[in-house]
Amino acid sequence: MSSSENTDANKAADDKPLASSSVFSMFGGGAKKEKKDDDEDRGETSGSAKAQREAAAAAKGDDDDQVPESDDVNFEPVHKLTEQVETVTHEESEEQVFNMRCKMFKFVQESREWKERGTGPLRLLKHKENGKTRLVMRRDKTLKVCANHYITPDMKIAAMSTSDRAWLWSVAADVSEGEPEAITVSVRLANAENAQLFKDAWLKAQKENEILFGKEEQDADDAEAAKSEEAPKAEKETKDEPAATS
Numbered sequence: 001m002s003s004s005e006n007t008d009a010n011k012a013a014d015d016k017p018l019a020s021s022s023v024f025s026m027f028g029g030g031a032k033k034e035k036k037d038d039d040e041d042r043g044e045t046s047g048s049a050k051a052q053r054e055a056a057a058a059a060k061g062d063d064d065d066q067v068p069e070s071d072d073v074n075f076e077p078v079h080k081l082t083e084q085v086e087t088v089t090h091e092e093s094e095e096q097v098f099n100m101r102c103k104m105f106k107f108v109q110e111s112r113e114w115k116e117r118g119t120g121p122l123r124l125l126k127h128k129e130n131g132k133t134r135l136v137m138r139r140d141k142t143l144k145v146c147a148n149h150y151i152t153p154d155m156k157i158a159a160m161s162t163s164d165r166a167w168l169w170s171v172a173a174d175v176s177e178g179e180p181e182a183i184t185v186s187v188r189l190a191n192a193e194n195a196q197l198f199k200d201a202w203l204k205a206q207k208e209n210e211i212l213f214g215k216e217e218q219d220a221d222d223a224e225a226a227k228s229e230e231a232p233k234a235e236k237e238t239k240d241e242p243a244a245t246s
Contacts, residue, residue, distance in 0.1 A: 091125055093127060093128055093129065094125035094134075095125070095128060096123055096124070096125055096126075097124050097125070097133065098123060098198075098201040099122070099123045100121070100122055100189065100198055101119075101122070101189075101190070102119075102122050102188060102189045102198070103116065103119045103188045104116075104117040104137055104185055104186070104187050105117055105185065105187075105188070106183055106184070106185055107168075107183070107184040107185070107186070117185065118137065118138075118144070118146035119140055120137060120139045120140045120143075120146070121137070121138065122135065122198070124136075124201055124205050126205075130212065131208065132209055132212055133150070133151060133205035133208060133209055134148065134149060134150045134151070135202075135205075136148050145176045146176055147174060147176050147185060148174060148175050149173060149176075151202060151206045152206070152209060152213065153206065153209065153213055154172070155169050155170065155206065156169060156170075157199060160186060160188075163188060164192045165190070165191055165192050165195040166187065166195065167187055167195065167198065168184065168186035170183070170184045171183050171185065
């Protein structure tokens with residue numbers, strides 16, 4: 001290639017216009033993109049700082065709204081409680097000699113079926129003065145009485161044919177509902193061992209009551225006999241009195 005041709009080529013290269021930054025910007029050029037990224041970073045940082053300032057201001061405002069605590073605050077009750085009322089169970093003069101959890105049923109004559117009466121602790125309570133023992137059972141939670149009667153000498157306890165952990169007996173006067181009522185009840189215990197313990201305690205209470213009830217009956221008979229003997233004597237003394245004279 002001649003020197004003149006080289007000179008012309010160099011001149012043409014020098015006369016060719018260079019690509020400006022705006023051209024690179026139009027096609028995603030590096031310089032403009034880096035500037036945009038920097039702007040986005042600055043905006044993001046600026047936005048985060050602004051959010052932090054707003055949160056701090058809001059927190060300060062909440063602190064300003066809070067009411068300062070005071071040791072002098074005192075609220076008087078609307079209704080003042082009176083003296084505590086003692087609950088009366090009518091068991092205060094008795095001591096517990098037996099306690100076992102069980103489920104009780106009552107035999108309904110009309111439908112000829114057993115109806116559940118309640119689940120809870122069955123207790124034998126012995127009076128501290130007269131020595132008589134009664135059977136009392138209350139339902140769980142409500143504590144409502146579902147059995148309340150003496151174990152009298154005429155009662156008989158028998159095993160249920162369908163279970164080795166259940167017993168039944170008839171009561172001439174159960175007062176759990178308020179008025180004396182003749183009912184037949186059965187109890188089912190957790191296992192055969194507990195059932196036997198209950199029967200032993202039941203029979204022991206009946207034996208002790210038999211002596212006490214027998215003594216009461218004897219005392220009543222003696223009092224009636226003494227009253228019968230005194231009646232003829234009083235009548236005879238009245239007849240022997242002299243008639244009043246005018």
